[in-house]
Amino acid sequence: MVAITATDAGTGGGSLRRLLRRRSTIAVLMCVPLLAVVLGLVAYPAVYSLFLSMLNKAETKFVGLDNFLFLFKRETFWMVVRQSILFALVAVLFKALIGFIAAHTINTIPAKGQRKWRGMMMVPWVIPAALSTLGWWWLFEPTYSAINWLLAEFAIPAVPWLSQTFWARFSVIVVNVWFGAPFFLIMYLAALKSIPEELYEAAAIDGANAWQRLVFVTLPMMRNIIAITVLFSIIVTFANFDIVRVLTQGGPRNSTHLFATYAFRLGIESGDIPLGAAVSLFMFPVLAVLAFVILRNVRRRIQAI
Amino acid sequence: MTASGSRMSRRRFLGGTVAGAAAVAAPYVKTSHSAGRLSVGLWDHWVPGANEAMEKICLDWGAANNVEITLDFITSIGNKLLLTAQAESRAETGHDVYSVPLWMPSIFRDSLEPVDDLVAEIVSRHGPLVGVADYMAKFDGSWRAVPAPTGSLTLAMVSRLDFYREHAGIDLQTIFPAGERDPALVATWTYDRFLDAAGKLHGAGFSFGAPIAPGADSQGWLGQVFNAFGAVLVDAGGEIAVDSDETRAVLDYLARLTGFMPEAIYAWDDASNNRWLISGQGSTIINPPSAWAVARRDAPEVAAQVWHHDVPKGPAGRFRTSVPFFWGMWKFGQNKGAARALLVDLNERAVVETMLRASQGFDVPLTVSFRDSDVWETATPPAGVLHNYPVRGDEQVIVAGYPAPPAIASQIFTQAIMADLVARVTADGEAFDDAIGWAGDELAGFMRG
Numbered sequence: 078m079v080a081i082t083a084t085d086a087g088t089g090g091g092s093l094r095r096l097l098r099r100r101s102t103i104a105v106l107m108c109v110p111l112l113a114v115v116l117g118l119v120a121y122p123a124v125y126s127l128f129l130s131m132l133n134k135a136e137t138k139f140v141g142l143d144n145f146l147f148l149f150k151r152e153t154f155w156m157v158v159r160q161s162i163l164f165a166l167v168a169v170l171f172k173a174l175i176g177f178i179a180a181h182t183i184n185t186i187p188a189k190g191q192r193k194w195r196g197m198m199m200v201p202w203v204i205p206a207a208l209s210t211l212g213w214w215w216l217f218e219p220t221y222s223a224i225n226w227l228l229a230e231f232a233i234p235a236v237p238w239l240s241q242t243f244w245a246r247f248s249v250i251v252v253n254v255w256f257g258a259p260f261f262l263i264m265y266l267a268a269l270k271s272i273p274e275e276l277y278e279a280a281a282i283d284g285a286n287a288w289q290r291l292v293f294v295t296l297p298m299m300r301n302i303i304a305i306t307v308l309f310s311i312i313v314t315f316a317n318f319d320i321v322r323v324l325t326q327g328g329p330r331n332s333t334h335l336f337a338t339y340a341f342r343l344g345i346e347s348g349d350i351p352l353g354a355a356v357s358l359f360m361f362p363v364l365a366v367l368a369f370v371i372l373r374n375v376r377r378r379i380q381a382i
Numbered sequence: 383m384t385a386s387g388s389r390m391s392r393r394r395f396l397g398g399t400v401a402g403a404a405a406v407a408a409p410y411v412k413t414s415h416s417a418g419r420l421s422v423g424l425w426d427h428w429v430p431g432a433n434e435a436m437e438k439i440c441l442d443w444g445a446a447n448n449v450e451i452t453l454d455f456i457t458s459i460g461n462k463l464l465l466t467a468q469a470e471s472r473a474e475t476g477h478d479v480y481s482v483p484l485w486m487p488s489i490f491r492d493s494l495e496p497v498d499d500l501v502a503e504i505v506s507r508h509g510p511l512v513g514v515a516d517y518m519a520k521f522d523g524s525w526r527a528v529p530a531p532t533g534s535l536t537l538a539m540v541s542r543l544d545f546y547r548e549h550a551g552i553d554l555q556t557i558f559p560a561g562e563r564d565p566a567l568v569a570t571w572t573y574d575r576f577l578d579a580a581g582k583l584h585g586a587g588f589s590f591g592a593p594i595a596p597g598a599d600s601q602g603w604l605g606q607v608f609n610a611f612g613a614v615l616v617d618a619g620g621e622i623a624v625d626s627d628e629t630r631a632v633l634d635y636l637a638r639l640t641g642f643m644p645e646a647i648y649a650w651d652d653a654s655n656n657r658w659l660i661s662g663q664g665s666t667i668i669n670p671p672s673a674w675a676v677a678r679r680d681a682p683e684v685a686a687q688v689w690h691h692d693v694p695k696g697p698a699g700r701f702r703t704s705v706p707f708f709w710g711m712w713k714f715g716q717n718k719g720a721a722r723a724l725l726v727d728l729n730e731r732a733v734v735e736t737m738l739r740a741s742q743g744f745d746v747p748l749t750v751s752f753r754d755s756d757v758w759e760t761a762t763p764p765a766g767v768l769h770n771y772p773v774r775g776d777e778q779v780i781v782a783g784y785p786a787p788p789a790i791a792s793q794i795f796t797q798a799i800m801a802d803l804v805a806r807v808t809a810d811g812e813a814f815d816d817a818i819g820w821a822g823d824e825l826a827g828f829m830r831g
Contacts, residue, residue, distance in 0.1 A: 219648075331802065346461060347793045348468075
């Protein structure tokens with residue numbers, strides 16, 4: 078080794094070899110693929126869509142924030158904002174609740190039998206959403222709904238699942254909850270399993286009942302995972318596209334449009350790409366602030382431990 | 383930061399902002415074929431067998447002209463045809479020749495090569511095109527696409543002969559026979575008479591079914607009703623004209639008509655009305671012959687009672703909605719010489735006639751002289767079922783959104799403004815003035831440059 082170093086000293090090849098042997102150099106080189114992916118598939122599209130949102134409709138002129146100001150004056154756009162918030166909050170609430178209850182229920186099953194339940198509960202999450210939503214569409218079909226056929230067997234009037242605003246919103250939220258609850262289930266189940274059993278034993282010795290164990294042991298121990306899953310789910314739910322696209326196409330009367338489907342309608346279907354880009358970017362600052370606040374709180378709690 | 387006159391493309395953005403990231407276009411390598419390669423993106427036809435016929439025509443043409451043809455049939459389900467066009471036009475790479483139906487020539491007018499000479503050649507060989515072709519594909523005096531040899535359709539009334547005879551006392555075959563028609567009888571087919579019949583048929587359990595939703599069929603049939611009442615959302619000069627007595631009249635009419643229609647129409651897609659007829663529940667839908675063709679296969683007893691015929695006449699006339707199909711060539715195409723030859727040669731009568739037969743009469747060519755084909759006369763059952771599918775009488779052919787300038791009409795269509803305006807009144811019970819006010823506000827948004 079020494080001989081090689083001496084031989085190479087003073088040559089360009091030797092300098093390069095030394096550079097390559099530095100840990101920092103190797104670290105940088107190993108990060109290059111990831112950096113390329115982040116720059117190419119995250120940073121570039123984000124900057125480009127921001128750029129697009131600041132062009133006029135014909136994409137010939139820079140108009141600054143005019144597209145956003147234009148949207149602020151549109152009744153339909155504000156309806157989309159309200160719907161997206163309603164959709165995201167209600168869906169995430171029920172996904173978290175159902176995931177939490179299901180995780181607790183599965184966690185009480187003896188370890189030997191848990192695997193099959195975990196597997197079955199994950200089925201909605203592993204089926205591509207566009208495909209499973211097609212199945213739901215058949216259940217909700219406007220004229221020949223399978224659910225309505227069952228209801229008719231019990232003399233219950235047909236429900237206008239997709240043709241009335243309330244029921245259409247209900248339907249898209251139900252499908253989103255069905256699809257997304259398993260994610261919460263698996264995350265909460267992992268969190269539950271990481272809580273030391275000794276804490277429950279100590280609580281039991283102190284006379285804590287089941288409710289008190291839940292409130293004073295389980296929930297505090299799961300705060301971080303709950304915060305992160307809720308944050309992640311809010312972002313993903315706000316950005317949902319396929320469920321609404323397949324189930325309602327934003328109808329009836331635009332009453333189920335979300336940011337992504339409305340952006341698609343304006344940008345792709347109507348050929349107004351800058352306005353579509355502005356719609357899709359509208360929630361970015363709000364979600365960025367939300368992410369900052371939640372992640373800061375999580376970091377503080379971790380540092381406090 | 384302006385770039386007047388030309389679109390700020392993705393490539394220009396890249397070139398201007400990312401140093402060293404200039405895209406290097408792959409060199410065009412000519413093959414052993416003397417006229418090179420031609421990549422063609424075509425609409426995936428609804429009618430089974432039509433794609434195979436078109437593929438054979440294109441490959442035969444390629445073999446005869448020493449052009450290596452690559453064909454892709456792209457479905458319009460889920461707007462994939464439009465999505466692919468958006469991707470290709472922005473990336474400035476893709477097919478050489480592309481199907482651009484309905485509003486796509488307008489949406490992509492800046493990316494499509496002018497084809498004035500090709501249209502002139504087609505017209506000189508075969509005579510004039512239907513009037514709606516100019517409206518859809520000619521902008522600022524320049525054609526951006528040529529008529530496609532297949533795909534164009536119209537939205538006729540598709541009715542059950544037996545239900546109309548039994549429950550409404552109307553013999554549609556007498557009014558619209560498979561031959562010479564009596565104009566006096568045709569004149570009795572008005573929207574008032576249709577409303578009366580729709581009420582009786584609804585009472586008998588066989589309702590008229592048509593969507594009032596975001597899909598294309600919905601905009602199509604509502605467009606013909608609006609025009610028949612003289613109601614236009616935006617006039618030919620680009621002025622918002624929705625706030626009118628005619629709009630109130632058509633909303634009033636549709637409020638009464640929807641009382642005789644299924645509640646589910648507000649969530650129907652473009653296939654729902656087909657299923658409505660084929661199931662035996664529907665008395666009338668507004669459609670090309672695809673519903674009849676499927677019924678012939680799946681429900682022959684229904685197909686045997688189906689009749690295609692004219693739409694009713696309103697105070698402003700009788701209007702039939704069409705969906706014109708065009709083929710265009712991208713400006714960035716690699717083999718424009720071969721593309722130009724293909725666009726002209728595939729507009730020959732023999733090609734169009736072959737496709738008419740392959741599509742079982744679904745297509746209605748945009749070249750007027752090609753409409754003398756006997757394909758609609760020979761379709762059966764019942765005999766003459768498609769005779770009146772192409773326009774035979776006093777119907778004016780339009781596109782939903784007409785007469786607004788195409789750049790605005792396309793947005794009226796894609797954003798389902800007519801359907802939402804109607805549904806606000808008929809489903810939500812909104813006052814006429816409120817619904818019209820909403821529509822006016824939406825339309826004002828379409829005027830932005």
